[in-house]
Amino acid sequence: MAKAAKKAAKKTTKKAAKKAPAKAAKKSTKKAAPKKAAPKKVAKKAAPKKKSARKPNAAFMAPLTPSATLAEVVGSKPMPRTEVVKKIWDYIKKNGLQDKNNRRMINADAKLKPIFGKDQISMFELAKIVNKHVK
Numbered sequence: 001m002a003k004a005a006k007k008a009a010k011k012t013t014k015k016a017a018k019k020a021p022a023k024a025a026k027k028s029t030k031k032a033a034p035k036k037a038a039p040k041k042v043a044k045k046a047a048p049k050k051k052s053a054r055k056p057n058a059a060f061m062a063p064l065t066p067s068a069t070l071a072e073v074v075g076s077k078p079m080p081r082t083e084v085v086k087k088i089w090d091y092i093k094k095n096g097l098q099d100k101n102n103r104r105m106i107n108a109d110a111k112l113k114p115i116f117g118k119d120q121i122s123m124f125e126l127a128k129i130v131n132k133h134v135k
């Protein structure tokens with residue numbers, strides 16, 4: 001029993017020893033002479049630059065008239081080139097004309113074959129082909 005009492009006494013003295021230096025350190029910092037604070041310089045923050053809204057290029061928005069063969073797919077009224085390409089893609093997806101193995105390739109059906117000029121084209125050629133069929 002004497003051993004257990006000694007261990008308990010050691011633990012309490014260790015805790016007290018740990019707390020004592022901390023208190024002494026706090027007191028010593030309080031007793032130190034206060035330093036005079038140098039006047040702080042306030043840095044001026046630069047006003048954040050506002051990004052201007054991106055303006056669409058007027059050339060993209062100019063209405064173009066599709067050729068007779070292209071009009072069968074997208075309609076005959078004048079529309080921007082971007083709208084023509086969107087309508088062609090809608091037609092391709094609606095009719096399932098993308099190649100099943102290579103999704104980059106577009107298979108031509110009866111309406112698209114006169115526009116494409118061949119049985120299959122790459123999706124990257126689509127804008128180039130549309131360019132030939134609008135005025």
